[in-house]
Structures are given as C-alpha cells and as structure tokens.
Amino acid sequence: MRKIIIVCVVILLLTVSAAFAAGKPVSTEKAPKAIGPYSQAVWAGNLLFLSGQIGLVPETGKMIEGGTLAEAEQIFKNIGAILESQELSYKDIVKVTVFGMDIKEFPEVNKLYATFFPENPPARSFVQAAALPAGANIEIEVVAYKE
Numbered sequence: 340m341r342k343i344i345i346v347c348v349v350i351l352l353l354t355v356s357a358a359f360a361a362g363k364p365v366s367t368e369k370a371p372k373a374i375g376p377y378s379q380a381v382w383a384g385n386l387l388f389l390s391g392q393i394g395l396v397p398e399t400g401k402m403i404e405g406g407t408l409a410e411a412e413q414i415f416k417n418i419g420a421i422l423e424s425q426e427l428s429y430k431d432i433v434k435v436t437v438f439g440m441d442i443k444e445f446p447e448v449n450k451l452y453a454t455f456f457p458e459n460p461p462a463r464s465f466v467q468a469a470a471l472p473a474g475a476n477i478e479i480e481v482v483a484y485k486e
Contacts, residue, residue, distance in 0.1 A: 369420035371395035374473065380421050387425055387483040391438065392417045393475035407444050407476040408451055414479045415455050427483050429455050434482040435463040441476070442467040448477065
C-alpha cells in the first residue's frame with residue numbers, strides 16, 4: 340500500500356511540474372495576432388511572459404504610422420490588452436525589455452515609458468537592435484507577476 344501511495348505522489352508531482360514547465364498560452368483578440376509560431380504570452384507559475392510586441396494595430400494587423408513613438412504607444416496599448424485579458428495591469432509588470440533601432444531615441448521613448456509607470460517602475464533594459472520584425476522601429480517584451 341505504501342508503494343502505491345509513493346508512486347501516486349510521484350506521478351502527481353511529475354504531472355504538476357510538467358504543467359508548469361509547459362506553460363499555459365494566452366491569446367486575446369484585443370491584441371495583434373502572433374505573426375509567427377509563438378503565443379502572445381505564456382503563464383509559467385505566477386509569471387506571465389509576454390512575447391515581444393511591435394506596433395501592430397489589432398484590428399488591421401498593420402503597423403501604425405508615425406515612427407517610433409507612435410509604435411511604442413501602440414505597443415503599450417497591446418501590452419495593456421494582453422494584461423487585462425489576464426486580470427493584470429501595468430502595476431503587475433516586473434521586467435521590461437525594449438529593443439530599439441536607434442539608441443538616440445531612448446530619451447523620447449523614456450518620456451512615454453514613464454507615463455505608463457508613474458510609480459514603482461519595473462526593472463528595464465534598452466537594447467539597440469540591428470533589425471526588428473516587420474520593419475518595426477521598436478519592440479517591447481514584458482514579464483508580469485500575479486500573486
């Protein structure tokens with residue numbers, strides 16, 4: 340009997356750990372559909388990992404016009420839609436990675452960024468990229484935490 344209980348516990352633990360390892364994909368119509376073989380976001384335990392977002396308009400699937408700042412604003416709207424679909428908000432973001440085509444645009448992007456994180460901003464990196472998908476000027480990925 341004891342061996343059966345131990346085997347059942349081991350199977351349960353393996354099943355639970357596999358579920359966390361595999362992640363739970365997230366999709367919402369309020370954000371652009373993935374333009375490749377990836378999910379908009381994936382849960383891993385209490386962490387939500389959002390794929391890099393570019394300035395696509397969800398309704399059209401086309402890049403917003405107006406350059407880097409217009410793209411960044413659209414990106415944050417898209418991020419907000421994904422977060423909202425999971426009952427999260429910008430306050431739940433713990434890490435942001437920004438990929439930009441021109442590091443010289445960092446100060447302007449930073450001003451816009453600050454409007455989304457007026458208090459207790461998350462950790463952040465800004466990396467200049469050689470190229471981004473779909474001719475984007477900027478791409479942003481985030482990690483959010485849900486208690």
